[in-house]
Amino acid sequence: MNVELPFAPVDTIIRRNAGDLRVSADAARELAERIQRHGADLAVEAARRASEDGRKTLQAADFGADPGDGDAIELPIAPVDRIARLEIDDGYRVSTEARVALAERLEEYADGVAAAAAILARHAGRKTVTAEDVETSVRLDRV
Numbered sequence: 318m319n320v321e322l323p324f325a326p327v328d329t330i331i332r333r334n335a336g337d338l339r340v341s342a343d344a345a346r347e348l349a350e351r352i353q354r355h356g357a358d359l360a361v362e363a364a365r366r367a368s369e370d371g372r373k374t375l376q377a378a379d380f381g382a383d384p385g386d387g388d389a390i391e392l393p394i395a396p397v398d399r400i401a402r403l404e405i406d407d408g409y410r411v412s413t414e415a416r417v418a419l420a421e422r423l424e425e426y427a428d429g430v431a432a433a434a435a436i437l438a439r440h441a442g443r444k445t446v447t448a449e450d451v452e453t454s455v456r457l458d459r460v
Contacts, residue, residue, distance in 0.1 A: 321399045322349045326391040330424065331446065334431035338438055339445040347448035348427060348434075351455050352392075356400040356423050363415070364405040374410040375401065377418035392420045392427075430454050 328345040363379035377383060397420040401411045411419075431446075433454035438446045 320346070320349050320353055321396040321403075322352060322392065323396065324349055326393060327352065327427065329391050330427045331431040331434070331451075334428060335435045335438075335446050338435055338443075341445055341447050343448035344434065344446045344451050347451040348430060351430060351451060352423050352427050353400050353403070355426050356397065356419060357403040359419060359422060360401040360411075361404050363401075363419075364409050367409065373408055374412055375405075375415045376412050377414040380415060380418045380422055382418040382422055390417075390420050390424050392424050394420055397423060429458070433458065 324342075324345050327349040328340065331340050331345055331348050359380055360375070363375045366379045367373065367375050394416050398411055398416050400423075401416065401419055402409075430451060431454075434446050434450035437450040437453055438444075441450075
């Protein structure tokens with residue numbers, strides 16, 4: 318699976334949660350991959366909800382969110398739109414509000430994973446957040 322997200326905004330998200338810790342490039346890459354997987358999973362669920370309602374257009378409510386104006390999010394909308402389409406049929410459309418809602422949900426998810434990864438790095442006595450910290454934080458959240 319190709320990563321659709323540019324690393325710069327993902328790096329910004331992980332660094333704002335890392336505080337004084339350094340962040341490895343691999344950590345940002347791992348977080349981008351995790352964001353993408355999570356977004357694709359959310360889109361599959363959103364498509365299921367739309368199908369149940371007899372719609373072919375995903376709406377913000379299908380993602381369990383009311384979209385804001387999108388100005389406060391780091392993640393760019395165009396890659397988020399591509400992420401939404403990774404695992405769903407081509408027949409679905411994704412409304413603008415749904416793209417913004419998904420971007421907001423993904424950024425909340427990324428903040429949570431990044432914050433937990435920083436805690437893990439500090440607990441291990443390291444000064445750098447690594448890809449392993451990101452992997453572990455995702456795994457622990459699913460338990």
